[in-house]
Amino acid sequence: MKKSGRKVSGITRNATGESSLGRKMLKNWELYLFVTPAVLYFLIFHYGPMYGIQIAFKNFTPVKGITGSPWVGFDHFLRFFDSYYFWDLLWNTLSLSFYELAIGFPLPIILALAFNEIRNGAFKKTVQTVTYAPHFISMVVMAGMIITFLSPSSGMIVRMIEFFGIEAPAFLTDPRWFKTVYVLSGVWQSTGWGTIIYLAALAGVDPQLHEAAIMDGASRFKRVLNINLPTIIPTITILLILNMGNILGVGYEKVLLLQNPLNMESSDVISTFVYRSGLVSAQYSFSTAVGLFNSIVNALLLITVNKVAKRTSETSLW
C-alpha cells in the first residue's frame, strides 16, 4: 500500500483530477492528524469567540450581551475618523512603525550573522546572553530608565553629550526626538532576542557548501554573503511579511509611559488614543471598531506584501 502510494504520487505529479487528489490526500492522511490539534484550537478559542466582532457595529452594553445590543452601523468608525486627531494618529502610528522596522529589522540579522562567524566559547555565550537579557525588562522599568538617562538635569546620556561640549536636545519633551528615543530604546531591548530565530535558521546551513566555497578560495565575507545569507532569506522574508501585517499595531504601554503633553503631537498613536477613550468609561464597541480598522489595514498590507514576495522570491505565506 505504502509503496504503491508513493509510485502513484510520482506518476501523477503533473496529472490533475479528483482521483489523484483523493489518493494524494489519502496517502498523507496522517498529516491531517498532525494539524488537527491546531485546527481545533483555532476553532474553539479564535473562531468561537469571533462573533464578538459585531460589537464594532453595535452599542454594546454588558447586560444586553453581544447579540442583544442594538445595531448602530458605522457610528463608531465615523467617530474615529471624525476625531480631531485622526490623521495625526494615523501618521504617527505609521511613521513610528516604519521607522522601527527600518532600524529594528536588519539589526538582528546582522548580529546573528556576526554570532555565527565566531567560535563557540565563553565570549560568544556571554555576548549572546547579555544581548538577549534586555528582552525581559518590563516596560515600566524600561521607560523609567529612559527617563532617568535622558533627564536634562541628571541624565547619563545628556551629561555625556554635554561633556563633548554639545548642547543636548530635549529628548523627552521635544516632539522631534520622541520617535528616535522610542525606536532606539526598542532596538536596545529587542535586537538580541531577535537574533534567536536567525541563529536557528543558520543552523541549517549546509557545511558542504562552505567546504566547496573554501576550495574555490572564497573569502569569509563572501561566504557569509553568498551562503549564510541566502540560507536565511526565507526566514527573513517571512518575518518581513509578518511585520508588515502589524504595521498599525504599535502597543500603547511604552508610548504611554514616555508620553507627555509636550511631545504629544508626535507620540500619540492609535493605541494610546483608544486607551485614553477607555479611561473615561469602558467603551468596548469603540475600541473594537478601532481594532477592526487596524486589522483590516494590517491584513491588506500583509496580503499586498505577500503578493510581492510571491512574485519576486520563492518564499511567501501561502
Added chain:
Amino acid sequence: MQGSKKGWVLLLLTAMVVTLLSGCGGSGNTQKNGASGNAETNVVSKDGFPIVEEPITLTMMAPDVGLQNWNEMPVLQDMEKLTNIKFVFNNAPKDSFETKKNLVFASGEYPDVFYAAGLTPAEQMNYGEQGILIPLEDLIENYAPNFKKVLEENPDVRKSITAPDGHIYSLPVIEFNQPWYRNPMWYNGDFLEKLNMGKLPETTEELYTYLKRVKEEDPNGNGKADEIPLSSASTPSLRDIRTWLLGAFGIYEEEIYVDDQDVVHYTPMEEGYKEYLVFLNRLWAEDLLDHESFSQTAEQKKAKAQNNQVGLFSEWNAYMTLGGEPSTDDPMFAPIVSDMVDKPAIAKNKGVTTGAFAISVSNPAPEASMRWVDYLYSYEGAMVFNKGPEGVLWEYTDKENRVKKNLDPPNGMDPGEYRATLTPNYGIPAPTISFDDIFKGLKTDFEVWVDSESKTKLLDRGARIPFPTLFLTPEQQAEVTTLTSDLTTYVRQMEAKFVTGAEPMSNWDNYVATVKKMGGDRMQQIYQEAYDQWKSN
C-alpha cells in the same frame, strides 16, 4: 509502525492533558448556589446582632492591595462572627480591578456585593437601569438605621447618590474630615527662613517675587544657583499644582466648576485660565517653574527636594518629599490672589464618593447585605474598619468619651502597613464614614498642626466644593464621553505649549475657538443642565 504507535500515544496524552486541565476548573463556582438556599427562610433582624440566625454565605468582589488575604483579616473575621454572614472573596488586584469588574458585568455572573468597587456614575446608572444592580432606597429605609441617619443629617448626600431615575444604586464613601481637594502645596521652611520671609506670599506678585528670590539668593547656601523654586511631577502633567494656582484667578477647578451665582464654567475657556497660563509662562520663562515638570517622575522630583533644591511643591505632607521626620517648619501654601479677584477660589473635597458599595440582582439576601454594610456607617463599625480591632493598634483610655491612645504594632512594623493586614480599608474607596470621634486621642501633634493649617489657610478662607457630586443622564454621559477624550488631549497639550512658550499667548483666541469647536461649550451646557437639575431636587 512503531513510529505511528508512538504518535498515537502522544496525541492521546495531549487529549488527556486537555480534559484533565479543563476538569480542574469546575469546582470554583459551585459554592454560591449552596448558600442561596437557606437565605430564603432565614429571618433578617432589623436591629441587633447577629443579623441572621442561620449563618449564610455571600460572595464579595473587591480590589485587593495584596498585603493580606482577606479571609485572614481580623476585622472581617470578627464581622462574620458578629453578623453570621460569611463572605467568599472574589477579589482582583487593585491595579487590574477595573478590567475584572468589566468582565464580571459582561459575563452575567455577578458577585452578591461589590465592595470598594469605585463604580462610576455611568456604571451605576447603566447597570442599575439594566437591573444588574438593585435599587437600595427601600433597603436603606428598612435595614440601614445608621446610614439613614447620615442621610437625614446631610440632605446633600442623598442628592449626590441618587441617580436621575430616582434610585440609589450604590452607597458612598463619606469623608467630611478631609478638606483637601488635591494634595496641598508646601513651602520649604528652610528657604523661607533663609530669605527672612516674615509672612507667606499673599498675591501672585508676592509669590513671583519670592520664587525669584529663591532662584537668585541661594537659600540652600551651596554657592550654586541650583534652586528650583517651584517643581511639579504628576500624571497628567501639572495636575498637582494647577488647582492651587488657578484659585488665584477665581477658578475653583481645572475642568468644571460652578460659581457663586450658580453658573457652571468650563475652565479651559475662561479668562481666569488665560491669566493662569500667562502667570505660569512667566514662571517658566524665568526658570522659576522646574523645566522638567512635564517629563520627570515623582522620584526625580523627590530626589531634588531631598537635595534641598526645591522651594514649593505639592505633597500629602511636606516631609514625605523633603525627607526626614514630620516637621511643622514647612508651612502649607496659603492660597494667593491676583488682581482679578478679591479672594482666592479654594476648592474643598467633595466629601462624598459614590459607587463604594452595591448589591447585585443575584444576591439572595439583599436585606442582610444592607444591614451588614450599614454597620460600617456606625461609629463602632467605622472605627474598627478604619483602625482595626480594639486592643491591637489602639485602645480606649476613656471609652465614655471615645478617647483612645495608639498602641505600637508588633516587631516594629510600620503602623499603617500593619493596620492593612487587620482591615481591608487600605487605599481603596471602601464604604464608610469618617467621624471626628474616630481620631479622638489618636492624632499626633504633627497631625493636629496639619489640621490647623488646613483650617486657617483653606476652610476659614471660604474653601468650598467646586462642583457637587451628581449624575448625568445616560444621554448626557454618552455625549460627555465622546467629547472629553479629544478635548482633554487638546487642552492639556495646549496648556503645555502656552506655559513653555512653544505657543505664544497671542494665539489664545484661536485656541478658544478650537476648544469651542471641539465641544467646550457643550461641556459647559451639559454640566449646567445637570447642575440645575441637581439643585432643583
Added chain:
Amino acid sequence: MVTTIKESKSDRLFLVLNYVYLLLALIVVLYPLIYIISASVSSPKFVSSGEMWLFPKGLTFDGYKLVFDNPKIWIGYRNTIFYTLIGTMLNLVVTLPAAYALSRSDFVGRGLIMGMFLVTMFFSGGLIPTYLMVKNLGLINSIGALILPVSASVWNIIVARTFFHSTIPKELQEAAHVDGATNMRLFIRIVLPLSSPIIAVMALFYGVSHWNSYFPALIYLNDEMKYPLQMVLRQILVLQEMSAETTGAAISGDIAESMANKAEIASLVKYAVIIVSTLPVVAVYPFLQRYFVQGVMIGSVKG
C-alpha cells in the same frame, strides 16, 4: 597557495572587525543591565538624582528583602514553573506537527488551513467573548485557562513551518517513503531529531511567553494560591506605588504615611523585581544555545 594566504589575511581582518562589532554591542547592552543591578541595591535617592550611574551607591538590600519576605513569592515561582512546563509542552505538541504538515508541499489543503490560521492573526472576537468561552468550558480558576487559550501562536507555526520547509531536504522525505516509513514515523524518527534548533527556539518562545504572562492569570484566576510569579510581583509593585492622593479613597494620616514609606523604596523594589523574575530565564539561555549549532548533522544526512 599565494591566494590562500591573501584570502586569510582579509579573513582575519573580517574576523577582527566582527569581534569589534560584537564587543561594541556587548558594551552598549551591558551598561543598562549593570545599571539595573546596581539600582536594585542602591539608595533610591541616588538613583533618581542620577548620582548612582554605574556602581551601587548607598548599598541597601531592602528591595530584595521586601520581595523575598513576601511568602507568596515562592508559591508564585512554583506555579510559574509548573505552568511554563506544562504550557510549553502543550505548545510544542500542537505547533510542531501542524507546522511540519503545513511545510509539506504534497499536503492537499494546506493553503486553506494556513488561511484559516492567518485570519486569527487579524480578527479576534475580543476579551469578553473569549472570557465567556473560557468560562463555558469550565476553565475559570484552573491552569487550563492559562494554557489552553494560548495553545499555539500563528506566528510561531509560520516560523516553524518556514524552518521545516527550508532545512528538511525533500529527498529525505522521498527516501523515507521509499523505505516504507509512514509520515508519523518520518516526523518523529527523522524530522524531529534534525530539527533541534527550531524545537529549542519554539520552546524558548513559548516558554518565555508563559513565564512573562500575567493577563490570563489576572482575569481567569480567583485563587491567590494559584497566582503565577508575575502576578505576585505586580501586586508587590502596585502596593509599593500607591500614593497618598485625596481623590477616591478615604485616607487618614497613618495610611498616607505608610504609603509614603513604601513609595520611598518603590523604585528599589521595581529593579529588584526585574532581577528576581528575569534571572531564571536568562540563566536557561546558555544551555539552549548549543541546540542552535546543528548544521553538521543535516549536511551529513543529506550527503
